[in-house]
Amino acid sequence: MKKDTGKTRYILLGLMSKRPQTGYSIKKSIENEFRHFWQESFGQIYPTLKLLVEQGLAETTETEIVQNGRQTITYTITEKGRAELKRWLSEAPDVEKLRYEILLKVSFGTATDLDTIDQHLDAFIGRNEKALAEMEGFLAFFNGLEDQGCERLGSELTALCGKYLYTAMKDWAVAAKKKILDQKELEHETKNT
Numbered sequence: 001m002k003k004d005t006g007k008t009r010y011i012l013l014g015l016m017s018k019r020p021q022t023g024y025s026i027k028k029s030i031e032n033e034f035r036h037f038w039q040e041s042f043g044q045i046y047p048t049l050k051l052l053v054e055q056g057l058a059e060t061t062e063t064e065i066v067q068n069g070r071q072t073i074t075y076t077i078t079e080k081g082r083a084e085l086k087r088w089l090s091e092a093p094d095v096e097k098l099r100y101e102i103l104l105k106v107s108f109g110t111a112t113d114l115d116t117i118d119q120h121l122d123a124f125i126g127r128n129e130k131a132l133a134e135m136e137g138f139l140a141f142f143n144g145l146e147d148q149g150c151e152r153l154g155s156e157l158t159a160l161c162g163k164y165l166y167t168a169m170k171d172w173a174v175a176a177k178k179k180i181l182d183q184k185e186l187e188h189e190t191k192n193t
Helices: 008-018 024-036 042-056 079-090 102-108 114-142 153-192
Strands: 057-069 069-077
Touching: 008 024, 008 042, 008 057, 008 079, 024 042, 024 057, 024 069, 024 153, 042 057, 042 069, 042 153, 069 079, 102 114
Parallel strands: none
Antiparallel strands: 057 069
16 A cells, blocks of 8 residues: 555545545545546555545445445435535645656756657646647536536636646747757767858
8 A cells, every 4th residue: 555645545535525426436536536736546545435434534334336346335424524625724724745757867868868768758748738629628527517506617727727837838848849950960060160
C-alpha cells in the first residue's frame, strides 16, 4: 500500500459530497477530472475508504448486483464527513509543487545532443495538445450542463486550469524548440566559418 499523502481522504470526501461513489468511480473521476494536477492509486483509495468508514466520515451500502463475482460497494459521505470536508476546505492550501521530468532532461540536456532534447520536446508538445483537447472537451461538456442546473462550477474551474496549464506548457516547449533551432544554426555557422 502506498503511503497516504494526507490529502487522499479529502479528495474522497469531496467526490462523495457530489454523489455516492464506488472505489472504481472515484479512481475514474480522479483520472478524468483531476489528472492534470493530482493522482491517486487504488492502493491509496481503498484503504482510505475503509478508514473513512471506520471514522464515521462515510458509510457503505452493498448492491445486489454482482460484478466479477463481487458485490459493488457504494460509499456515501456522512454529516460528520461533510463537516470534516468543510473544515479542510477552510484551511489555506499547501504550496504547490511542480514536477516535470522534461524540465530535468532539458536542464541536463548539454550532456546529450540537441536532437534528443528536441525529440523529447516534440513528444511533450503532442501530449500537451492531446490533454488540451481533453480539457476543451470537458469545458464544452460543462457548458452543455448550464441549462440543467447541475453543480458544475468547481469542475469547470479545474478544467479551465488544465486548459491554461497545458497551453502554457505547450507554448514553452514550442519556444524551447525555437531556441534549440537557433542554437543549432549558430553552431553550424560557427563550424563553417
